[in-house]
Amino acid sequence: MQILDGKALAKKIEQSVADEVATLKAQTNRTPGLAVILVGQDPASQAYVSMKKKACDRVGFYSVSHEMPEDISQDAIENTIKMMNQNPNIDGILVQLPLPPQIDTTKILELVDPAKDVDGFHPYNVGRLVTNLDGFVPCTPLGVMKLLQEYNIDVKGKNCCVVGASNIVGKPMASLLLNADATVEICHIFTDDLKKHTLQADIILVGVGVINLIKEDMVKDGAVIIDIGINRADNGKLVGDVDFENVSKKCSYITPVPGGVGPMTIAMLLSNTLKAAQINVQKKD
Numbered sequence: 001m002q003i004l005d006g007k008a009l010a011k012k013i014e015q016s017v018a019d020e021v022a023t024l025k026a027q028t029n030r031t032p033g034l035a036v037i038l039v040g041q042d043p044a045s046q047a048y049v050s051m052k053k054k055a056c057d058r059v060g061f062y063s064v065s066h067e068m069p070e071d072i073s074q075d076a077i078e079n080t081i082k083m084m085n086q087n088p089n090i091d092g093i094l095v096q097l098p099l100p101p102q103i104d105t106t107k108i109l110e111l112v113d114p115a116k117d118v119d120g121f122h123p124y125n126v127g128r129l130v131t132n133l134d135g136f137v138p139c140t141p142l143g144v145m146k147l148l149q150e151y152n153i154d155v156k157g158k159n160c161c162v163v164g165a166s167n168i169v170g171k172p173m174a175s176l177l178l179n180a181d182a183t184v185e186i187c188h189i190f191t192d193d194l195k196k197h198t199l200q201a202d203i204i205l206v207g208v209g210v211i212n213l214i215k216e217d218m219v220k221d222g223a224v225i226i227d228i229g230i231n232r233a234d235n236g237k238l239v240g241d242v243d244f245e246n247v248s249k250k251c252s253y254i255t256p257v258p259g260g261v262g263p264m265t266i267a268m269l270l271s272n273t274l275k276a277a278q279i280n281v282q283k284k285d
């Protein structure tokens with residue numbers, strides 16, 4: 001069994017983003033800019049935003065975070081996004097999810113300029129992904145594809161079982177795999193007999209939020225296991241959705257949690273923001 005080391009690959013990608021930022025600055029005097037909108041006090045969201053901000057600093061991006069109270073109005077968030085859409089120093093806009101219940105999340109995500117949609121959540125970019133056209137792809141599944149490529153794990157013709165069907169993880173994951181010629185199955189909370197599906201899979205990609213959902217008897221020998229879940233165990237430790245200790249004895253490759261998909265998500269945010277900045281620079285030429 002080999003560990004898919006997302007932390008190491010993320011570091012490598014970060015270094016190459018930093019190098020490209022330096023080149024962009026030298027050639028055009030232009031610094032890529034990311035705006036983050038954070039609503040409320042959710043500790044996990046605060047932690048993610050803080051990690052993203054630190055990563056931006058490390059690669060030399062300009063970043064600004066708009067922190068808003070839990071009871072903020074729809075209009076106030078929309079106005080901030082409109083401002084960021086117009087701001088020439090901002091290449092990427094990220095709205096940290098989830099938003100509070102009084103907010104219409106779809107409307108907010110649809111307001112982000114698709115050219116600044118570095119999270120790939122705007123329906124325009126979702127459509128481009130589904131039709132296999134270039135655009136912005138959600139960072140977590142994009143990071144998974146990069147990790148598979150790094151270890152020369154070709155998904156073409158492989159049976160891939162995606163467990164979890166959210167708009168930000170499972171569905172874009174399935175689209176990317178399909179675009180790469182895999183045979184893809186998507187399972188979710190209403191799937192009958194999950195084990196029947198996972199046992200057929202050469203590659204299992206699980207992003208659900210349930211500790212130990214994937215157990216040893218649900219995995220065929222030599223399968224590749226991608227654990228996208230992030231959960232806080234009773235002892236305070238971060239764990240994924242896979243029973244790592246037992247599944248790792250049976251599989252060929254596995255991502256650890258932490259240190260697997262998580263760091264790749266942040267690396268892809270940096271890479272998407274750099275891409276947005278590079279497109280913006282070209283537009284002005």
Ligand code: NAD
Nearest residue numbers: 140164165166169188189207208209228229230261262265
């Ligand atoms: P979500 O709640 O929006 O979606 C969960 C999905 O899992 C749904 O499709 C649901 O049908 C399915 N599901 C729930 N229980 C299930 C079960 N028992 N069996 C099969 N399917 C089940 O969550 P999300 O935002 O997609 O996040 C999923 C997980 O991925 C969470 O643990 C989250 O923390 C993690 N996540 C990790 C990263 C990362 O960078 N590694 C990024 C985003 C989300």
